[in-house]
Amino acid sequence: MxxxxxxxxxxxxxxxxxxxxxxxxxxxxxxxxxxxxxxxxxxxxxxxxxxxxxxxxxxxxxxxxxxxxxxxxxxxxxxxxxxxxxxxxxxxxxxxxxxxxxxxxxxxxxxxxxxxxxxxxxxxxxxxxxxxxxxxEFQSVIDDPNVQSYTVTPGDNLSIIAKKVSTTVQVLEELNPAKKKMIHPKDVLKYKHASIQRVxxxxxxxxxxxxxxxxxxxxxxxxxxxxxxxxxxxxxxxxxxxxxx
Amino acid sequence: MKRILILFLALAATAQVSSRDQLYAALLEAKVLNPDRQLVHLSHTCTLDIDGGKYLVVDLQEIVKSETSPHGVNRIILLDSQWKPVQKIEYTNHRPLFCLENRLYVYGDLAIDNLAPEGNVLTFSKQGRVIKLSHIEANAYPVPITRDRKSPPQ
Incomplete structure (x- = not known):
């Protein structure tokens, strides 16, 4: 230059x-x-x-x-x-x-x-x-570090649950690795409050x-x-x- | 048969840029061009094939007169077959190079809306509404040498 x-x-x-x-x-x-x-x-x-x-x-x-x-x-x-x-x-x-x-x-x-x-x-x-x-990037960000639990009901999937309890699919998958592919009614899932945020x-x-x-x-x-x-x-x-x- | 021929000709015409004046008029009508800026470059780079539809890639460079140094507003505009803007992608020096099917190759890595990842290959889907960025080495551009090609990039 x-x-x-x-x-x-x-x-x-x-x-x-x-x-x-x-x-x-x-x-x-x-x-x-x-x-x-x-x-x-x-x-x-x-x-x-x-x-x-x-x-x-x-x-x-x-x-x-x-x-x-x-x-x-x-x-x-x-x-x-x-x-x-x-x-x-x-x-x-x-x-x-x-x-x-x-x-x-x-x-x-x-x-x-x-x-x-x-x-x-x-x-x-x-x-x-x-x-x-x-x-x-848009990423899943933990809003509250306390672990909560949710009991699956008929018709649920991870996306629906994430919306219901104010978390993200990523958090649900990370805290419940055995439930990534399939969930059933009465399964108890762990989650933390989280949201998708620009970071x-x-x-x-x-x-x-x-x-x-x-x-x-x-x-x-x-x-x-x-x-x-x-x-x-x-x-x-x-x-x-x-x-x- | 006549109807089919007319339809074919009409479809073929929608992807053609018959005149830069028409392109200018379309961009003005769509309020892509800003009356407070100076248009310094307007060209039809190539045509993408996205989900079976033809989309024009337009390279647009405008400047904003300033006290001592003009600011640039450079954009890649994607127009649908009706010449309506589907995407307006801002760039600084990543000018659009060529199209291949639903992929647009640009000079250098750009980020859309400042979001990672950056890339020099823009892959369009969903009628141009979704763009995925990836990177390719410039030496690996998937185009033939000029001797081996019969027409310019579409």
């Missing part, structure tokens, strides 16, 4: 951030959010702590900095008319419900607010990146290339190169970040 494809005009725009501390205005918002996700998913399979500066780079790339109208509105450009990201969060699609806090899930319902509040736009954008970076099973690596693919959706062929360019610029920064505007 090379930066030669990037236009001088675009580079001039983001280069301004090196000398202008107002470009750091959302550092606290980004750090707070990414730290919370790193804590939340630290034990999630395949997850490695993410560097918050990657998201700072996304904000610079997406907004074009404090000179743009996006900076004080859609700083991460989620919710732009025609974009699919905000709708995914609002409908809790693609497993986003596993990513967002309940508070954020409620806040993103207000499209106008996501468009006008740059901090909320950034939090929504970060949530969408995390949503797009995880892989999930995160893996994470993609948070590289500039993958994040570009997953967040930008293949719209800008230079997106990953732009992230690399901005991340290189950050090495030149040496200043105290101001508070959020």
């Amino acid at each position: 090379h930066a030669m494809a990037l236009t001088q005009g675009w580079k001039d725009t983001v280069d301004r951030g090196v000398a202008d501390a107002t470009w750091d205005a959302y550092d606290t918002t980004i750090q707070t959010e990414v730290t919370a996700y790193n804590l939340k998913f630290q034990k999630s399979p395949g997850y490695s702590a993410v560097d918050w500066k990657l998201f700072k780079a996304i904000v610079w790339v997406e907004s074009g900095g404090p000179g743009s109208s996006a900076w004080t509105g859609r700083a991460m450009q989620i919710g732009v008319p025609g974009d699919t990201g905000l709708g995914v969060l609002q409908r809790a699609d693609e497993g986003s419900v596993l990513i967002m806090s309940k508070q954020l899930a409620a806040e993103v319902k207000n499209s106008a607010q996501v468009g006008n509040d740059p901090a909320l736009n950034i939090r929504a954008g970060i949530a969408y990146v995390f949503t797009r970076m995880c892989l999930s 995160i099973t893996d994470w993609r690596d948070f590289t500039t290339t993958t994040v570009a693919d997953r967040y930008n959706g293949g719209g800008d062929p230079d997106y990953a190169a732009k992230l690399v360019y901005v991340l290189d610029l950050f090495k030149k920064l040496n200043r105290q970040a101001p508070k959020n505007p």
Whole structure:
């Protein structure tokens, strides 16, 4: 990946951030959010702590900095008319419900607010990146570890019983291996309360290339190169970040 | 006999893409195309045979103009014989390559709705409503070399 494809005009725009501390205005918002996700998913399979500066780079790339109208509105450009990201969060699609806090899930319902509040736009954008970076599956999840019992009645099968007692066929099969193929009336089956839930099973690596693919959706062929360019610029920064505007 | 011939011709016509204008109109009518986006690519990749029916695979790429970097909305659209959308499968760079019977081969492994497993072979059933993903090595694509084939992928 090379930066030669990037236009001088675009580079001039983001280069301004090196000398202008107002470009750091959302550092606290980004750090707070990414730290919370790193804590939340630290034990999630395949997850490695993410560097918050990657998201700072996304904000610079997406907004074009404090000179743009996006900076004080859609700083991460989620919710732009025609974009699919905000709708995914609002409908809790693609497993986003596993990513967002309940508070954020409620806040993103207000499209106008996501468009006008740059901090909320950034939090929504970060949530969408995390949503797009995880892989999930529907699995049988134990809701209550206590073992219960159920006496089979005529007409029952494992699927019917699972619905009757709020468990899953998988749990019934695991706790009653001898009854997997055939059950009879008056058989007593063990079960635990369980349900089928969407569960995160893996994470993609948070590289500039993958994040570009997953967040930008293949719209800008230079997106990953732009992230690399901005991340290189950050090495030149040496200043105290101001508070959020 | 005449009725049978007419029916045959009608059925054959439903799976044909006679014009990209018609395809564009059908996707607009079905609200697959979003008026806030810029359509930058539209093509009929191939035709699947699912449960005896013909289904068009359409490769659609739209972009959303943004402050500095356009966002992409790339999708594989499956249309039934009446050109009604049956599936809209989002992808980033996994463009559809070719069809073989009820299987669509794409470039690289994609996940549908962010659900595992990922795969580069999409096997369709139940009139296109059910998709099973699996993976095949690119070197094992089940297509003949060009010298040995008489027509492009259907």
